[in-house]
Amino acid sequence: xxxxxxxxxxxxxxxxxxxxxxxxxxxxxxxxxxxxxxxxxxxxxxxxxxxxxxxxxxxxxxxxxxxxxxxxxxxxxxxxxxxxxxxxxxxxxxxxxxxxxxxxxxxxxxxxxxxxxxxxxxxxxxxxxxxxxxxxxxxxxxxxxxxxxxxxxxxxxxxxxxxxxxxxxxxxxxxxxxxxxxxxxxxxxxxxxxxxxxxxxxxxxxxxxxxxxxxxxxxxxxxxxxxxxxxxxxxxxxxxxxxxxxxxxxxxxxxxxxxxxxxxxxxxxxxxxxxxxxxxxxxx
Amino acid sequence: xxxxxxxxxxxxxxxxxxxxxxxxxxxxxxxxxxxxxxxxxxxxxxxxxxxxxxxxxxxxxxxxxxxxxxxxxxxxxxxxxxxxxxxxxxxxxxxxxxxxxxxxxxxxxxxxxxxxxxxxxxxxxxxxxxxxxxxxxxxxxxxxxxxxxxxxxxxxxxxxxxxxxxxxxxxxxxxxxxxxxxxxxxxxxxxxxxxxxxxxxxxxxxxxxxxxxxxxxxxxxxxxxxxxxxxxxxxxxxxxxxxxxxxxxxxxxxxxxxxxxxxxxxxxxxxxxxxxxxxxxxxxxxxxxxxxxxxxxxxxxxxxxxxxxxxxxxxxxxxxxxxxxxxxxxxxxxxxxxxxxxxxxxxxxxxxxxxxxxxxxxxxxxxxxxxxxxxxxxxxxxxxxxxxxxxxxxxxxxxxxxxxxxxxxxxxxxxxxxxxxxxxxxxxxxxxxxxxxxxxxxxxxxxxxxxxxxxxxxxxxxxxxxxxxxxxxxxxxxxxxxxxxxxxxxxxxxxxxxxxxxxxxxxxxxxxxxxxxxxxxxxxxxxxxxxxxxxxxxxxxxxxxxxxxxxxxxxxxxxxxxxxxxxxxxxxxxxxxxxxx
Numbered sequence: 044x045x046x047x048x049x050x051x052x053x054x055x056x057x058x059x060x061x062x063x064x065x066x067x068x069x070x071x072x073x074x075x076x077x078x079x080x081x082x083x084x085x086x087x088x089x090x091x092x093x094x095x096x097x098x099x100x101x102x103x104x105x106x107x108x109x110x111x112x113x114x115x116x117x118x119x120x121x122x123x124x125x126x127x128x129x130x131x132x133x134x135x136x137x138x139x140x141x142x143x144x145x146x147x148x149x150x151x152x153x154x155x156x157x158x159x160x161x162x163x164x165x166x167x168x169x170x171x172x173x174x175x176x177x178x179x180x181x182x183x184x185x186x187x188x189x190x191x192x193x194x195x196x197x198x199x200x201x202x203x204x205x206x207x208x209x210x211x212x213x214x215x216x217x218x219x220x221x222x223x224x225x226x227x228x229x230x231x232x233x234x235x236x237x238x239x240x241x242x243x244x245x246x247x248x249x250x251x252x253x254x255x256x257x258x259x260x261x262x263x264x265x266x267x268x269x270x271x272x273x274x275x276x277x278x279x280x281x282x283x284x285x286x287x288x289x290x291x292x293x294x295x296x297x298x299x300x301x302x303x304x305x306x307x308x309x310x311x312x313x314x315x316x317x318x319x320x321x322x323x324x325x326x327x
Numbered sequence: 328x329x330x331x332x333x334x335x336x337x338x339x340x341x342x343x344x345x346x347x348x349x350x351x352x353x354x355x356x357x358x359x360x361x362x363x364x365x366x367x368x369x370x371x372x373x374x375x376x377x378x379x380x381x382x383x384x385x386x387x388x389x390x391x392x393x394x395x396x397x398x399x400x401x402x403x404x405x406x407x408x409x410x411x412x413x414x415x416x417x418x419x420x421x422x423x424x425x426x427x428x429x430x431x432x433x434x435x436x437x438x439x440x441x442x443x444x445x446x447x448x449x450x451x452x453x454x455x456x457x458x459x460x461x462x463x464x465x466x467x468x469x470x471x472x473x474x475x476x477x478x479x480x481x482x483x484x485x486x487x488x489x490x491x492x493x494x495x496x497x498x499x500x501x502x503x504x505x506x507x508x509x510x511x512x513x514x515x516x517x518x519x520x521x522x523x524x525x526x527x528x529x530x531x532x533x534x535x536x537x538x539x540x541x542x543x544x545x546x547x548x549x550x551x552x553x554x555x556x557x558x559x560x561x562x563x564x565x566x567x568x569x570x571x572x573x574x575x576x577x578x579x580x581x582x583x584x585x586x587x588x589x590x591x592x593x594x595x596x597x598x599x600x601x602x603x604x605x606x607x608x609x610x611x612x613x614x615x616x617x618x619x620x621x622x623x624x625x626x627x628x629x630x631x632x633x634x635x636x637x638x639x640x641x642x643x644x645x646x647x648x649x650x651x652x653x654x655x656x657x658x659x660x661x662x663x664x665x666x667x668x669x670x671x672x673x674x675x676x677x678x679x680x681x682x683x684x685x686x687x688x689x690x691x692x693x694x695x696x697x698x699x700x701x702x703x704x705x706x707x708x709x710x711x712x713x714x715x716x717x718x719x720x721x722x723x724x725x726x727x728x729x730x731x732x733x734x735x736x737x738x739x740x741x742x743x744x745x746x747x748x749x750x751x752x753x754x755x756x757x758x759x760x761x762x763x764x765x766x767x768x769x770x771x772x773x774x775x776x777x778x779x780x781x782x783x784x785x786x787x788x789x790x791x792x793x794x795x796x797x798x799x800x801x802x803x804x805x806x807x808x809x810x811x812x813x814x815x816x817x818x819x820x821x822x823x824x825x826x827x828x829x830x831x832x833x834x835x836x837x838x839x840x841x842x843x844x845x846x847x848x849x850x851x852x853x854x855x856x857x858x859x860x861x862x863x864x865x866x867x868x869x870x871x872x873x874x875x876x877x878x879x880x881x882x883x884x885x886x887x888x889x890x891x892x893x894x895x896x897x898x899x900x901x902x903x904x905x906x907x908x
Contacts, residue, residue, distance in 0.1 A: 084747045086590070089758075096755055097766055102747035104593060104756040105767075106586065107616050113583040117590020117598070118747065120574055121548060125594070125747055146579040300574055308595045308746075310572035312545035316709040322539065322567070323706060326529040 049073050049080060051100040061238025062092060064212030065159055069099065069128070071215075072222040083126050086115040088140065090132030091166045091240075092159045109140030112147045115154050122306045123153070123297050126226060133160040133174045137193050141173075144195075148202040151230040153295045155222070158195055158233065159212075161240040162247045169243030179246060195235045197277045200289055206232035207273070207289040211256060212239070213249050217285065224287060230295040237283070259286035329518050331384040332470070333414075334397045336462065337405030341373035344401075347459040348379030350480060351466065352701055355383040356530045357476045359523025363815065364701040365391045367891070370555065370639040376404055385523065389667070390815020393896045396518055397469060399462050401444065403428070413437050418516055420465055420508070422458075440511045447507060448500070457500040464504020469512055471519040477501060527706045533671040533697030534559035537627055538567070539707075540675030541599050545714045546625070547573040548591035548598040550584045555639045556695040557601040557629040581606035585613030589622050593756060595719075595746040597679055601627035603695075604637060607646060611654040614688055618658025620756045621734070621742075621781065623682035623717070625675070627691045629698035632890050641890040642695035644811060645863035647871060650690045651840045657778070659785040662690045662840040663793060666814035668704045670837070671697060676712055677793065683717035685788045686741060687781075692839065694812040694862070696892045718743040725752050732763035736776060740783030785841045792838040795846050799832035805902065806854030807833040808847075810868055812892055813860045819895035824902060831902070836868070842875045857882045858902055864888040 049070040056062050073083065083101035087093040089108035096103030102125075106114040115129040136144050136158040147154065163181065164170040170183035173193040180187050196207045206228040210218040218236065225232035237252050259265055259276065262284070266272055273289035297304060314322075334351065338344045348364065356362050360383035369375035382392050394414035400406050400421045410433045413419060419426075420442040429439075442465055448457035460481075467477060478498055485494045531539075538560045541549065549568065551561045565575045578584040581602050588598040602610060607628050617624045630646045632638035650662050661681050665674040674691060682689040720743045725731060733754035735742040742763075745752025755765030760777060762768035768777075799821055809817050814835055821831050834850045836843075851857055851872075859869035859882055866884035873879055885901045887893035 081750050081753055082748055084594075094767075096757075100753065102753055102755075103765075104590070104620075105758055107612055107758050110582060110586040110613070110616075113578070113586035114590035114593075116576075116583075117548070117550070117587040117592070118594045119590075120576070120587075121591040121594035121596040121598075122746075122748060142579050143583055146583070305572070307547050307572070307574055307591070310547045310596070312547070312597075312714055313712065314543055314571065318571075319543065319709045322542075323529060323708075326531040326535065327525075327706075 044074055044077055046070050046074050049100050050098070052098045054094065054098045056091060056094065057242045059241040060091070061161060061212035061236070061240070062095070062159055064215045064218060065157065065236055065238065066095060066098060068215045068218040068222055071219045072226065075219070075223060076226060078126055082124070083128065084118050086111045086118065086127065086129045088131045088135030089166070090135055092130050092132045095130055109135050109138070109143065111135060112140060112143040112154070112156070116147060116150070116152050119152055119154055120297065120300070120307060122308045123301060123304050124306055128155045128157065128226070130157045130159065133158060133162060133172045134164050137173045137195055145198065145202045148199050148204045148231050148233065150296045151203070151205055151293055153230055153297055155225045155232050156234065157222070158235045159238045160195065160235050161238045161244055163240050163244040165240045165243050176246070194279060196233060196288060197279065199233045200273065200277050204233055204289065205230040205291050205293050208232070208234045208287045209237065209283060209285050210234055211237045211252055211285055213252060214285070217258070221287060228290070229298070230293060256283045256285050259284045259288060328521055330386065331382070331392070332396045332518055332520065333380055333382045333392045333394060334399070334466065334470070335378055335380040335395045335409060336399050337376070337378035337409065338401030339373070340369055340371050340375050340377045342377070342401045343456070343459045344377050344379050347462060348381060349701070350463060350484065352381045353480050353530060354472055354476055355381060356528065356703055357480065357525050358473055358520065359525045360384060360520070361386065361388050362530055362701060362703045363388055363391055365696070365892070366699055368640050376408065378405055378409065383520070389818040390895065391892070392819070393894055397466070399466060401458065418469060418512065418518070438516050442508065442511060444504070447503060451503060452496065452500060457496070460497045460500035461504035461507070464501040465508035467501060468505045468508040469517050471517065473522055528703050529706050530701050530703050531668060532559060532699055532701050533665070533668055533693050534629065534699060535563055536668050536671035537675045537691065537693070538563035540672040541625070542567055542571060542573070543710060543712050544597065544676040544679040545712070546597040546599045546679060548588060548596045549573070549600065550576040550578050550587040550598070551600050551602065552578050552581050552584050552606060554603045554606045556631055556698040557603045557627060559699065560601040560627060581609040582613065585610045585624070585626065586616070588624055589613060589617055589620070592622050592624050593620070593747070597683070599625040599627065601629065603629050603631045604633050604639070604646070605635070607649060615654040615656055615658060616758050617688040618654070618656070618660060618781070619758055621686040622756070623686050624688045625678045625682055625691060626688060627693070630692065630694045638890045640695065642812060642892050643862050643888065643890070644694055644813070645865070645867060645888070647692065647839060647867040650692060651871065657782065659685065659687045659782055660690065660840060661685065661687060661788060661792070662692055662838070664692050664810040664837055664839050665697070666811055666835050666837065668697070668702045669707065672707055674793065680713070680715045681788065681791065683719070684715060684741070684791065685784045686717065686744065687784060692811065696812040717741070720745050720749070720752070722749055725749050733765050734761065734763045734777065734780070736763065736780055739787040740780045741787060789841060789843070792841070792843060794843065795837055795850070796835045797832060797850065798835065800830045801832060803830040803832040804853070804855040805829060805831045806850060806857045807831055807860060807898070808836060808850070808857060808868070808872065809833065809860040810836040810839060813862055816893045816895045816898055817860055820898035820902070823895060823899040827903065829902065829906065839871065842871065844875055847872060848876050851876060851878045851881060854881070856905070858885050858905070859883070860885045860893060860898060862887050862893055
């Protein structure tokens with residue numbers, strides 16, 4: 044395998060867009076984990092991130108706005124042997140698909156969820172998103188947002204998340220490391236990726252993110268498996284922590300539902316005579 | 328000796344009317360009678376009026392009767408509500424003393440007795456709950472039910488879960504009810520039912536029939552959000568799927584339910600969801616996605632009364648238009664409307680094959696009346712189901728293809744499928760308009776070609792669809808058209824009309840979409856007058872027919888939007904009156 048085996052087309056996102064960082068980190072991750080393109084399914088939602096399928100060589104499903112997680116859950120449950128990577132934007136994950144996000148976290152389905160968070164609705168030309176900071180002026184809220192921003196990792200923590208990370212598309216090396224860990228994690232992994240939109244978001248720029256984030260590795264003695272420590276970090280300090288913020292081991296949804304992890308796809312489809320008659324007897 | 332009887336049990340939600348009704352239905356079924364039950368219950372756990380009618384007949388029946396022969400009520404409200412439907416010489420047994428409040432006119436010709444079921448239960452068993460068994464005991468006397476059968480059913484019901492003590496107490500209560508009824512109901516007031524052999528029949532609801540059909544059809548993934556009156560499908564599957572390597576997910580909402588099922592189907596597993604009213608509205612976007620992405624899917628919609636929350640536990644047919652014309656954009660869809668419990672089972676199996684063959688959504692549109700009510704049906708028996716996955720490529724076939732195109736332009740519009748994990752099959756599934764490989768393509772040329780390719784599948788499907796069924800006398804020139812659960816009332820109405828010298832024939836439309844013009848046109852041509860029965864306000868079935876064939880002046884609507892299934896007399900009465908005009 045080579046990195047170019049995952050490269051289908053050159054992307055056409057705006058020059059400097061944070062999604063390039065995600066795209067290249069994802070290819071590097073696939074390579075380092077020696078993943079076969081046909082065994083990867085990337086499910087995306089609606090937004091600039093949704094083009095990812097057109098550039099990354101693997102099976103792909105560009106679903107409806109907000110519905111990437113239900114589709115991905117269905118794919119994974121049908122064939123647990125697939126590596127299912129779900130990619131959303133902040134609108135997809137935290138606005139229109141928020142309910143699915145909380146429930147997928149709570150179910151602990153073995154999915155890797157990459158949320159490309161640019162704090163703006165970019166594809167539709169720059170409206171306020173649920174992660175936009177309070178007071179931010181946009182075409183949809185010309186007098187400034189009066190709403191508190193929503194924090195995905197914090198919400199995942201409150202919903203019983205078992206792998207919660209935050210990355211930054213300006214630090215692809217760390218991002219790759221987080222993707223790798225997320226893909227290896229048995230259960231639902233959230234990687235919220237702070238990702239500048241160079242066209243529509245003039246506030247949350249690369250510089251802004253650099254000023255407003257810090258690497259959790261710099262925090263002495265930080266243990267992502269320590270619930271109390273994670274809670275403190277996720278509570279929202281002045282700066283956002285980057286890295287693996289929380290991790291715990293808990294049986295995944297498939298572990299609980301599919302004993303032996305046999306893919307549903309291989310289930311026996313026919314019900315023999317004896318069994319049919321036995322079931323029908325109940326209705327007699 | 329009677330050959331046809333209707334018994335109503337009435338009370339308040341929480342009284343155990345449903346449970347008692349189900350037990351009685353089972354008793355009568357085991358006595359060899361044909362059964363049609365009709366539940367009329369509120370969307371409420373406790374306190375509001377509820378009733379359960381069991382019609383039993385020695386002949387084949389399809390629907391409820393117009394009249395009630397025996398009414399057993401835990402309180403008098405039900406009697407005031409239903410007195411008009413009680414037949415002459417009908418017997419009414421009621422808990423309270425309020426019978427005096429009935430007008431003399433209402434009492435004439437009917438037989439009334441106070442039957443203190445609650446008091447007896449409290450006095451003898453120290454618990455009001457036994458009133459239901461006392462009621463059954465009363466019926467046991469009035470209808471001359473077989474005690475061995477009752478004992479067997481009570482034992483089967485309670486032994487495993489509650490133990491011998493509970494079984495014994497319940498049987499005692501039935502005895503008590505029987506003895507007490509003997510004291511108040513005169514011999515000549517009884518309606519004696521004979522016993523026939525109960526040979527190889529089932530008693531089940533449409534929801535159960537559909538759920539069982541899905542299991543036999545090879546469906547192994549089911550996702551749904553609980554909603555009345557479709558919940559019984561989920562509950563049955565939740566119990567049975569794990570035993571047959573299937574999986575049921577209770578999702579957070581109907582958006583997730585359909586999208587999750589689509590994900591599973593895309594990955595290669597036969598998948599289904601079920602819903603009703605508001606849930607179906609939420610599913611519209613996913614319905615459209617299934618059409619665009621060409622993913623096989625079966626959606627069961629058990630119709631309840633709308634609009635909005637409507638009457639969640641009652642029956643209507645007002646969602647035909649929603650599936651035929653609903654969701655954004657043009658895309659192929661197949662909509663089936665089963666009219667019997669057996670068809671609920673058979674059409675479910677067909678729905679999966681159609682969905683796989685034509686790679687499109689297939690909707691099984693039923694109604695609460697079929698979903699939640701029980702009917703006897705000849706045992707389905709073992710069926711060696713032909714599971715046809717359509718154009719599904721094997722790994723070997725796929726490896727032989729030079730340049731695999733998931734949405735390849737082919738004559739019948741149906742392009743061969745490859746599943747994720749297969750080598751040489753990598754493609755995209757796009758909710759946007761896409762090219763043959765599934766990648767986004769906004770060019771007008773491609774758009775036109777893709778649109779035509781998808782819609783062509785409907786034409787390819789046409790030959791494969793379930794034709795309408797014609798009932799009654801072929802030579803009759805009065806025609807009735809209906810679909811789904813109006814089958815029962817129409818059959819009953821046809822008997823009533825025949826008895827008054829009017830011959831009719833009836834076309835049961837079984838595929839609502841794509842519309843089968845030729846068959847409908849031929850039927851209409853063979854009739855002087857056509858009456859289209861619709862359990863909705865707008866006459867949705869009639870409008871559908873009128874939009875497809877040219878016979879507007881011949882057609883009249885018979886409508887019911889009362890929240891109840893249309894009654895036979897509404898149909899026969901309407902036609903009799905119309906013919907006199």
